[in-house]
Amino acid sequence: MSIEVQHISKCFGAFQALHDVSLRVEEGELMALLGPSGSGKTSLLRIIAGLDSPEAHPDAKVMMNNENMIHTRAGNRKVGFVFQHYALFRHMTVFDNIAFGMRMRPKKERPSKKEMKDRVEQLLNLIQLENMGNRYPMQLSGGQRQRVALARALAIEPKVLLLDEPFGALDARVREDLRKWLRRLHKEIQITSLFVTHDQEEALELADRIVVMNEGRIEQIGTPDEVFHQPRTEFVMQFLGSVNLFHGRIERGEAVFGPWKVPGLLGKCPEGTAARLFVRPYDITVQPDQQEYEGTIAFIRRIQSAGPHVKMELEPESGERVIVEISHERHATLKPRVGEKVLVSLRNARVFTEDYTI
Amino acid sequence: MKKTGSQNHFLPGFGLSLGFTLVYLSLLVLVPLSLLSFRALSLDGTLYRDIFQDPRTLAAFKLTFASSFIAAGLNLIFGFIVAWTLVRFPFPGCSFIDALIDLPFALPTAVSGIALTSLYVRSGMVGRYLDIFGIQVAFAPLGVVVALSFISLPFVIRSLQPALKDIEREYEEAAISLGASPISVFFAVIFPAIRPALLTGFSLAFARALGEYGSVVFISGNMPMKTEIISLLIAGRMEQFDYDGATALAAVTLLASFMILLSIHLIQWHYSRKIQPRS
Numbered sequence: 001m002s003i004e005v006q007h008i009s010k011c012f013g014a015f016q017a018l019h020d021v022s023l024r025v026e027e028g029e030l031m032a033l034l035g036p037s038g039s040g041k042t043s044l045l046r047i048i049a050g051l052d053s054p055e056a057h058p059d060a061k062v063m064m065n066n067e068n069m070i071h072t073r074a075g076n077r078k079v080g081f082v083f084q085h086y087a088l089f090r091h092m093t094v095f096d097n098i099a100f101g102m103r104m105r106p107k108k109e110r111p112s113k114k115e116m117k118d119r120v121e122q123l124l125n126l127i128q129l130e131n132m133g134n135r136y137p138m139q140l141s142g143g144q145r146q147r148v149a150l151a152r153a154l155a156i157e158p159k160v161l162l163l164d165e166p167f168g169a170l171d172a173r174v175r176e177d178l179r180k181w182l183r184r185l186h187k188e189i190q191i192t193s194l195f196v197t198h199d200q201e202e203a204l205e206l207a208d209r210i211v212v213m214n215e216g217r218i219e220q221i222g223t224p225d226e227v228f229h230q231p232r233t234e235f236v237m238q239f240l241g242s243v244n245l246f247h248g249r250i251e252r253g254e255a256v257f258g259p260w261k262v263p264g265l266l267g268k269c270p271e272g273t274a275a276r277l278f279v280r281p282y283d284i285t286v287q288p289d290q291q292e293y294e295g296t297i298a299f300i301r302r303i304q305s306a307g308p309h310v311k312m313e314l315e316p317e318s319g320e321r322v323i324v325e326i327s328h329e330r331h332a333t334l335k336p337r338v339g340e341k342v343l344v345s346l347r348n349a350r351v352f353t354e355d356y357t358i
Numbered sequence: 359m360k361k362t363g364s365q366n367h368f369l370p371g372f373g374l375s376l377g378f379t380l381v382y383l384s385l386l387v388l389v390p391l392s393l394l395s396f397r398a399l400s401l402d403g404t405l406y407r408d409i410f411q412d413p414r415t416l417a418a419f420k421l422t423f424a425s426s427f428i429a430a431g432l433n434l435i436f437g438f439i440v441a442w443t444l445v446r447f448p449f450p451g452c453s454f455i456d457a458l459i460d461l462p463f464a465l466p467t468a469v470s471g472i473a474l475t476s477l478y479v480r481s482g483m484v485g486r487y488l489d490i491f492g493i494q495v496a497f498a499p500l501g502v503v504v505a506l507s508f509i510s511l512p513f514v515i516r517s518l519q520p521a522l523k524d525i526e527r528e529y530e531e532a533a534i535s536l537g538a539s540p541i542s543v544f545f546a547v548i549f550p551a552i553r554p555a556l557l558t559g560f561s562l563a564f565a566r567a568l569g570e571y572g573s574v575v576f577i578s579g580n581m582p583m584k585t586e587i588i589s590l591l592i593a594g595r596m597e598q599f600d601y602d603g604a605t606a607l608a609a610v611t612l613l614a615s616f617m618i619l620l621s622i623h624l625i626q627w628h629y630s631r632k633i634q635p636r637s
Contacts, residue, residue: 049535050535051531051534051535073534074531074534074535075534075535075536075537075538075539076537079535080535081531081532081535083528083531083532085526085528087526087528087529087531087532088532089529089532089533089546089547089550090551091550091551091629092550100533100536100538100546101536101537104533104536104537104538104539104542104546105537152532152536153535153536156536156537
């Protein structure tokens with residue numbers, strides 16, 4: 001079932017959490033709502049689930065399969081909701097937690113005891129907790145509890161699955177395992193899913209498409225590749241991955257940022273417009289200070305080689321310091337030393353001005 | 359034992375604090391109660407037989423336990439409503455109401471007894487309207503229930519409040535999103551979570567009501583066979599220097615309330631055992 005929201009705004013007192021947000025999740029898609037805390041992503045998710053209501057607006061819509069559900073009660077929306085802190089019922093066994101949704105159905109639609117048992121066992125299989133049905137939530141680890149919460153949401157045979165920071169409360173190792181597992185699970189059951197996260201890595205790895213949100217507005221919607229490689233706004237560029245930022249202005253058709261110049265802006269931008277240059281640390285080429293190479297002269301101030309890449313801090317003759325990431329292989333051939341002079345050039349710089357992007 | 363204590367905690371003084379706890383509890387609780395038990399055990403058996411054969415004493419037992427039970431039960435229901443309102447719907451002035459709840463603790467019970475009596479007698483502010491419907495509160499068993507409800511009111515509310523605050527919105531939202539109706543959310547999710555607090559509040563209120571003396575003696579009228587409570591009978595025997603009779607009566611009351619409180623705790627243990635991790 002597809003989800004579509006239109007013209008959704010939400011205020012909490014004087015604070016506006018959502019500004020006229022519209023969004024569509026296609027059937028079977030796994031979509032991420034990515035943004036810092038306070039960006040409105042959880043509010044949007046809760047409004048889709050029916051746990052919160054949006055501000056009144058004549059065109060405000062929460063559509064599921066092209067049917068407006070904005071006035072439908074949360075319990076009737078056929079939505080499975082997974083909470084960040086699991087919200088498992090402490091006094092119920094894992095089995096009873098999962099069966100809860102089925103037991104709450106009106107008598108006519110309620111499955112028989114046998115059907116219920118089969119369904120719960122099937123779900124326990126799915127979450128790989130086959131023999132844990134009679135345990136209590138307190139006896140499970142964080143990762144296990146979150147899987148039970150997911151099974152409980154799936155037990156009502158929802159048409160869409162909404163997950164609020166599903167891995168937020170877990171430690172790094174468990175989070176990674178669970179991420180892979182959820183990706184596989186989604187492939188298997190193909191349910192339209194929308195999850196909230198502030199972890200860009202999680203969004204890039206899991207989602208088919210990512211919605212990047214900031215201050216209650218959508219900054220960009222796109223595949224992980226699109227938002228990562230073609231960020232449409234400065235916020236997206238900065239939020240997804242580390243980045244070097246320089247401030248400068250347009251001079252004679254070139255964007256000038258201290259020692260760095262980006263040409264090709266002639267006639268596109270008025271002279272003197274303030275501009276900002278963004279470049280990712282691995283999009284910077286470092287060459288030895290020899291005649292055959294070109295680039296800006298810089299001095300190496302720091303080298304940190306522990307980690308997947310070698311990080312270097314370079315100081316150009318004039319201007320701000322730059323963080324550079326090179327591979328260990330390159331590090332071995334270049335053999336850089338602190339204090340050494342090198343030649344630096346930018347490969348994939350992006351310039352943002354007030355209303356223009358290259 | 360002392361070693362493990364000082365190894366695992368930053369603050370020292372396990373031995374000292376345990377010693378203090380034992381001495382304090384012994385002086386205040388253990389010694390008086392064991393003296394009562396020793397004395398009760400050394401009494402002539404006929405004294406106990408008399409208790410169970412004397413219709414006046416039996417009537418007092420019945421009234422005491424029944425009215426305490428009803429008072430605790432009333433507080434369970436209405437105390438829940440008050441606690442729920444205070445926790446869930448903070449309104450202007452709700453901290454003032456919150457402070458009012460402790461008043462029955464602070465007020466001398468005789469004062470509250472007299473105040474309640476003057477309200478509920480036939481000519482009193484409330485009593486005159488109840489009289490129209492033929493309901494008599496003061497100088498009737500109902501008055502005992504009213505007085506006991508008053509003095510045991512704080513217990514249920516005070517034990518419920520933290521438990522209600524502990525229930526996170528997420529639990530209710532989870533239940534709602536799973537299709538539960540508001541009524542099932544209450545009975546399937548909220549009630550089991552506050553059941554231990556309800557039981558604690560009930561047993562505290564019940565225990566407090568059983569031992570009440572000051573407020574009841576004024577409102578009940580102390581009519582033999584009708585509105586006499588056990589504490590009054592015990593006090594009466596003391597006044598006549600019948601210490602043995604008073605002891606026997608106290609011992610029977612103590613045993614009965616002990617059995618009741620024990621069974622409440624067993625129920626509580628039965629439920630709480632399930633949600634604790636087996637470590």
